[in-house]
Amino acid sequence: MSAPKAALDAIVEVLRKHKKGVSDDVLQKELPQMTPQDRAKAINDLLGSKRLQLFHVGTGSKRTMHYKEITAEEAAKYKGLGPEETLLYQQIKSVGNTVDAGGRGRLLLGGKGWRGVRGSSPSDHTPLPHPRILDITQPCKAAHPQKYTENQFDAAFIDALRDACMQFIQRKGNTTLREIGEFIASKKFAKVDLRDEDIHSIIQTLVYDGRVDTVADEFDEEDHFTPIMHPVPPATAFTSIPCGVCPVFSECRDDGVVSPATCEYFDKWLEF
Amino acid sequence: MALSETHGLKSQWACRLACQLIKSHHGEITEAVCRQLVTRGLQTLPDIIRGCDLTGSQVKQALLLLIQHNYASVYTQKDDENARNAKPPVALYEPNVDVIVQILRRPRILLHLREEQGVRAEQVGELMLEHGRITYEQLASAMAGRMECSEQEARHAARDVLMALINFRCVERAPPCNLPPPNVPTHPNATKKRAKSSAGSAEAAAEEAAALKSLEELKYSHLRFKAQPSRARMGTEGKQLGKKMHPAKSLLSSWTQMRQQRVKGSSLRQAMDVLWRLNYEELNRRFRHACCVRLARSNYDEDTATVMEAMLAAGRSCETKLKEERGANLSVNQVQANVRRIAGAKRRAQEDKEDESEHGADGLKDEEQEEQEQPEEVEELCSKVSSIIGRLCADPFEPMSYANEGPQGSTFCVNMSRIIDQLKLKELEAVARDRYGTGGLRIFRLLFIHDQLEQKQVADMSMLPPKETRELLYRMLQGGFVFLQDIPKTADRAASRTFYTWHVEWEPVSDHFSTNLYRAAGNVWARLQHELAKNKELLDLVEEAQIVGQLTFNITHEQKLKLGALQRTARVLEASLIDMDEMIALFNSY
Numbered sequence: 001m002s003a004p005k006a007a008l009d010a011i012v013e014v015l016r017k018h019k020k021g022v023s024d025d026v027l028q029k030e031l032p033q034m035t036p037q038d039r040a041k042a043i044n045d046l047l048g049s050k051r052l053q054l055f056h057v058g059t060g061s062k063r064t065m066h067y068k069e070i071t072a073e074e075a076a077k078y079k080g081l082g083p084e085e086t087l088l089y090q091q092i093k094s095v096g097n098t099v100d101a102g103g104r105g106r107l108l109l110g111g112k113g114w115r116g117v118r119g120s121s122p123s124d125h126t127p128l129p130h131p132r133i134l135d136i137t138q139p140c141k142a143a144h145p146q147k148y149t150e151n152q153f154d155a156a157f158i159d160a161l162r163d164a165c166m167q168f169i170q171r172k173g174n175t176t177l178r179e180i181g182e183f184i185a186s187k188k189f190a191k192v193d194l195r196d197e198d199i200h201s202i203i204q205t206l207v208y209d210g211r212v213d214t215v216a217d218e219f220d221e222e223d224h225f226t227p228i229m230h231p232v233p234p235a236t237a238f239t240s241i242p243c244g245v246c247p248v249f250s251e252c253r254d255d256g257v258v259s260p261a262t263c264e265y266f267d268k269w270l271e272f
Numbered sequence: 273m274a275l276s277e278t279h280g281l282k283s284q285w286a287c288r289l290a291c292q293l294i295k296s297h298h299g300e301i302t303e304a305v306c307r308q309l310v311t312r313g314l315q316t317l318p319d320i321i322r323g324c325d326l327t328g329s330q331v332k333q334a335l336l337l338l339i340q341h342n343y344a345s346v347y348t349q350k351d352d353e354n355a356r357n358a359k360p361p362v363a364l365y366e367p368n369v370d371v372i373v374q375i376l377r378r379p380r381i382l383l384h385l386r387e388e389q390g391v392r393a394e395q396v397g398e399l400m401l402e403h404g405r406i407t408y409e410q411l412a413s414a415m416a417g418r419m420e421c422s423e424q425e426a427r428h429a430a431r432d433v434l435m436a437l438i439n440f441r442c443v444e445r446a447p448p449c450n451l452p453p454p455n456v457p458t459h460p461n462a463t464k465k466r467a468k469s470s471a472g473s474a475e476a477a478a479e480e481a482a483a484l485k486s487l488e489e490l491k492y493s494h495l496r497f498k499a500q501p502s503r504a505r506m507g508t509e510g511k512q513l514g515k516k517m518h519p520a521k522s523l524l525s526s527w528t529q530m531r532q533q534r535v536k537g538s539s540l541r542q543a544m545d546v547l548w549r550l551n552y553e554e555l556n557r558r559f560r561h562a563c564c565v566r567l568a569r570s571n572y573d574e575d576t577a578t579v580m581e582a583m584l585a586a587g588r589s590c591e592t593k594l595k596e597e598r599g600a601n602l603s604v605n606q607v608q609a610n611v612r613r614i615a616g617a618k619r620r621a622q623e624d625k626e627d628e629s630e631h632g633a634d635g636l637k638d639e640e641q642e643e644q645e646q647p648e649e650v651e652e653l654c655s656k657v658s659s660i661i662g663r664l665c666a667d668p669f670e671p672m673s674y675a676n677e678g679p680q681g682s683t684f685c686v687n688m689s690r691i692i693d694q695l696k697l698k699e700l701e702a703v704a705r706d707r708y709g710t711g712g713l714r715i716f717r718l719l720f721i722h723d724q725l726e727q728k729q730v731a732d733m734s735m736l737p738p739k740e741t742r743e744l745l746y747r748m749l750q751g752g753f754v755f756l757q758d759i760p761k762t763a764d765r766a767a768s769r770t771f772y773t774w775h776v777e778w779e780p781v782s783d784h785f786s787t788n789l790y791r792a793a794g795n796v797w798a799r800l801q802h803e804l805a806k807n808k809e810l811l812d813l814v815e816e817a818q819i820v821g822q823l824t825f826n827i828t829h830e831q832k833l834k835l836g837a838l839q840r841t842a843r844v845l846e847a848s849l850i851d852m853d854e855m856i857a858l859f860n861s862y
Contacts, residue, residue, distance in 0.1 A: 158735055205735050208714040208721070210701060215668065230571050230669065230694060232701045232713065237851035239706035243792035250750075252795060260795040261802040270803075270841050 007034060007042040012051070012069060021055065021068035043067065161189055161202050169203075169212055169225050176222045177203070242269050283369065285790035286860075287311065290372040292797050297375065298337060301326060305334035309344060309367035314453060316362055335365060341404035342446070342549055343372045347453035364453050370861070374552060376793070376853040381555055385442065388558075392433045395419075396443075397550065405446045405547040408434060434548065435499055441554040441589070444496050446547040452486045553594050560862040561588070564691045568671065572664075575653055579660045580671070582610035583686050595862065597689040598673075603680035604661065608654040615650040669694060692862050696782060699855065703785070704753055711736050711744050712753075716776060719754055724773040745774055752784035786859035793852045800845040807838050 014030045015022060022030075027039060034042075046052035053068045161184065168183050169175055181199050184190075203225055206212040210232045215224045238244040242265035243252070252258045260266065287310040295303035308324040309315070315323075321331050338344035345366045351358040374381075378401055386394035399414050400406055406414075411434065416426035437443040561584040569577035586607070587600025602610075661684050664672035671691050675683045697720075705713035714734045719725060725733070731741035748754045759771040804811065810831055827835070 155737075201733075201735065204733065205714060208718045208734060209710060210713060210717055229667075230567075230698060232698055232705060234702075236699055236702045236706065237848070237855050238699075238789060238792060239703055240851065241792060241796060241848050243795050244703065245707055249788070249792075252791075254798060260798040263795075263799070266799050270844065272837065272840055 004038075004042075007038050008045060010034065011039070011042050011046065011067075015052070015067060015069040019068075021053075021057070021066040023057070023064050023066050027067070157190075158202065161194075161199075162206060164189065165199070165203055166206055166211060169206075170227050174215070174224050174226045176220075176224055178222065180225070242266050283310075285787055285794060286369050286373060289790050289794040289797065290367070290369045292794055292801070293372055293375045294338075294343065296797075296801060298334075298341075301330050302334040302337055305331055306338060306343065306367060306372070309338075309365060310369055314347075314364050314366045316364060320365065338367075339365075343368055345447070346449040348450045349453055363449065366453070371552060373790075373856070376849050377857065379850055380559065380853070381550070384555065384558065385437075389433070389436060389440070389442075392429055393437060393442075396430065396433045396437060400443070400548070400550045405549045407545060407547055411548070438497055438499055438548075441497055442551055442558075443548050444551040444554075445492070445498075446549045447492055448488065451488050451492060556857065556861050557588065557591060557594055559857060560594070560688065560692065561585070563695060563858065563862065564671075564686065564688055567691055567695055575656060576660050576664065578611060578614065578653060579607060579657055580664075580686060582614050583607055583672075583684075584688075585614060586610045587686075595689070597687070598675075599686035599688055601675035601678065601683035601685050603678055603683050604658050605680050607661070607684075608657050611654055611657060612650060615647075615653070619647075692858070695858060697778075699858065700753075700781065700785060704748070707751065708744055708748060708753075711740060712748060715741065715744055715748065716753055719774055719776040720778075724757065724775045726771065726773055730774055752788075753781060755780070782859060786856070789852060789856045789859060793849060793856060796845055796848050796852065800842060800849075803838060803841050803845070807834060810834055810838070 010031055011027065014027060017030075018026070024039075028036075031039065043052060047054065051070055053070045053074075055066050055068065056063050057066050058064055164184065164187065165180055168180055172179070177196060177200055180203065181194070181196055184194060184199060203212060207214055207225075211228055213226050213228050215226055217224050236244070242263065243249055246252070246263075246265055248258050252260065252263070254260070287307075290310055291303055291307050294306040304324045304326060305320060308320050312319070312323060317331070317335070320335070321328050324331065326334075335344065339346055345368055347364045347366065348361050349364055350361045381401070382394050382397050385397040395415065395418055396411065399411060399418075403410070403414075408430065412427040412430040413423070415430040416423045419426050419429065421429075434443065561581070564584060565577050565581045568580040583602055584599055586602055590600045661672060664670075665674055665684065669690070670687055671694075672684055672686050675685045677683070701713055701716065704716040708715075711734070714736070715730060718730065718734050722733070727742060727745060728738070730736075730745065731738045734741065736744070745754060745756075749756055754774050754776055757773050757775060758765070759773060760766070761769040761771070810827075813827065813831075814835070
């Protein structure tokens with residue numbers, strides 16, 4: 001049986017007064033007319049409907065349980081989580097994304113795949129990904145905005161490797177995978193040794209970007225890499241006009257809602 | 273080409289651009305007739321009149337104007353004279369959408385004529401673009417008006433330039449109206465499959481007859497680049513002088529002479545009445561060659577570009593169609609000779625620019641001297657020709673390749689279509705990058721290289737986050753850059769038991785993009801017309817003042833600012849159209 005609505009509203013009102021959270025003692029003082037049973041029932045209902053958040057304040061014998069109201073925005077994030085997962089989420093949040101390995105395994109079982117928590121491998125390339133909460137601002141995130149992705153690899157680290165490979169190929173003119181591997185190893189970009197396949201995959205992305213050519217050599221069977229001979233032009237006539245990059249280009253008609261005569265992109269382009 | 277142009281979507285936007293251009297250059301009536309022609313294709317005069325809600329005389333006037341400017345072609349459809357129920361000949365009209373769209377290419381054409389043949393050639397080109405088809409007499413009198421010199425001098429200048437342009441095939445005779453309509457190939461899917469017609473059957477005879485050129489076509493192709501008809505059979509006078517003849521023979525001879533005189537006179541009259549026009553095919557061929565040379569210059573070096581230019585120029589007269597796959601087969605010695613010739617021509621042009629007064633009188637003599645005395649750098653380049661050709665043949669992209677063994681040793685040819693395809697691919701890659709970012713470019717090239725890949729494979733190989741990869745793939749699918757194929761594992765085609773693979777198909781991607789180019793050019797043109805219409809009152813004011821001849825006229829400060837802004841806007845839009853035309857030419861004409 002659920003608690004009466006009046007009791008729920010009274011507790012929420014008290015919680016709103018104390019934005020940083022209140023302990024059970026404070027609640028008792030603020031709501032003297034409410035019996036402990038009614039209060040417990042109301043708190044459980046609020047926890048069940050993800051309107052209330054539980055957290056601990058203090059350590060050791062001074063550790064007390066506090067309640068805090070959850071905003072609508074926060075509540076959306078807890079949607080689909082069970083009570084245990086909610087607590088784990090709160091724990092990760094409270095410790096600032098440095099959860100211990102014991103909690104990690106359980107969290108991955110329950111939390112991976114959910115949009116609030118993502119696995120990512122840090123730059124020391126340990127096999128087990130660290131659980132992270134996306135909306136927690138981290139100092140490292142500012143420096144490497146693409147560091148943690150769904151792809152489970154470190155994009156910033158890959159980009160750094162790609163740039164290093166590109167510079168090496170440009171400097172050497174014609175080089176092999178072995179030479180590039182030696183260069184990467186000598187520069188100690190990674191704490192662990194990168195395999196040839198990894199470096200080859202990275203160089204292949206440079207090939208797909210149109211920055212590097214793969215050429216076969218008559219004298220050895222190894223693939224050779226050179227800077228691209230026919231580079232992609234820096235600009236085209238088509239994309240220099242608004243139509244070239246217009247998102248509603250396919251809907252543009254002479255007498256339509258979107259038309260060249262009333263086009264805002266043209267207006268901006270022709271503003272001198 | 274013919275098949276791709278007949279399908280609706282590609283030509284739809286080209287037709288829209290063509291109609292827009294005709295409307296702004298020749299008015300609404302001509303545009304109505306042009307629209308009827310481009311939407312319905314080859315048709316008779318009554319059909320056109322029925323289709324465009326105009327009077328017969330209006331349609332005739334508009335058609336004449338379109339034919340005069342080469343925007344429409346006339347053919348005569350004749351039944352076999354020996355057939356039992358032969359119908360009288362019928363005139364058919366067909367739009368030349370390509371020629372109409374090339375209105376945007378006019379500045380390039382004039383610039384090319386100026387650079388290759390000089391200022392006079394540019395003037396002749398300008399007159400031909402203005403009049404469409406023009407006789408020598410009309411050209412000479414128009415030149416006299418422009419050159420501000422005596423009519424005799426203008427006549428000489430017009431003749432020299434016209435002859436030079438005909439020799440370079442930049443000018444041709446306008447086709448007669450009695451040519452048969454072109455044989456439009458039907459799509460293979462539109463015809464019923466049947467056994468191949470046996471030799472000697474009536475069907476085989478009909479196929480052979482369709483493949484053969486008609487007499488009129490042969491006659492036109494023979495005379496196309498001839499300034500005057502052959503005099504070989506006319507100049508028989510005096511051949512039989514001194515010979516005593518039988519009176520009957522003498523009578524016959526005098527009668528023959530009189531007849532020949534009459535024929536000669538009429539031939540000369542005919543020669544004077546010949547209508548000349550610019551040969552867009554040859555001009556586009558030259559632009560195509562210039563594209564190849566530009567690629568060689570940007571990707572290799574100046575010497576390679578000169579060698580390629582020499583090879584392309586040497587084989588130009590042998591090319592029978594615009595989209596020729598390969599150039600002529602040339603030996604190293606032939607290439608060296610052409611390099612010398614081109615280097616000499618370039619130096620002469622440079623000297624002509626520096627000193628106009630020395631130009632003209634001893635042109636031929638100078639050319640002969642150039643052949644013998646070449647500066648050291650040209651000889652140095654000639655010595656490098658063999659190595660340059662070897663390097664180009666060894667390049668994996670293969671812009672040049674070994675052809676065969678000729679009398680002068682090994683011969684080589686330029687792979688023009690390969691170069692043009694490379695240029696198209698690079699342009700498409702640049703567009704993919706500008707529209708979808710580096711991720712889009714990476715995915716496009718990845719799929720172009722590896723063909724069919726699943727979404728996860730694309731994400732893994734391109735090292736992009738799956739979410740970003742998915743979004744990019746679907747955006748590129750919408751933009752016509754990539755294609756999705758479903759490969760069901762079971763007959764029920766259930767999505768859970770189906771592979772979905774992504775791939776890039778070169779021809780549809782290229783076709784779709786060329787359509788977009790026409791569409792974008794049409795949009796820019798529409799915007800330009802909108803800007804001009806918006807400021808019509810101001811433009812009318814300026815035009816009125818120009819007609820009256822007022823050098824200074826009163827306009828407010830606000831109007832002055834408005835006029836300045838309009839000029840800048842028009843300049844930007846027109847420059848964009850000229851740039852767009854280069855891309856249109858690359859994806860459609862070359």
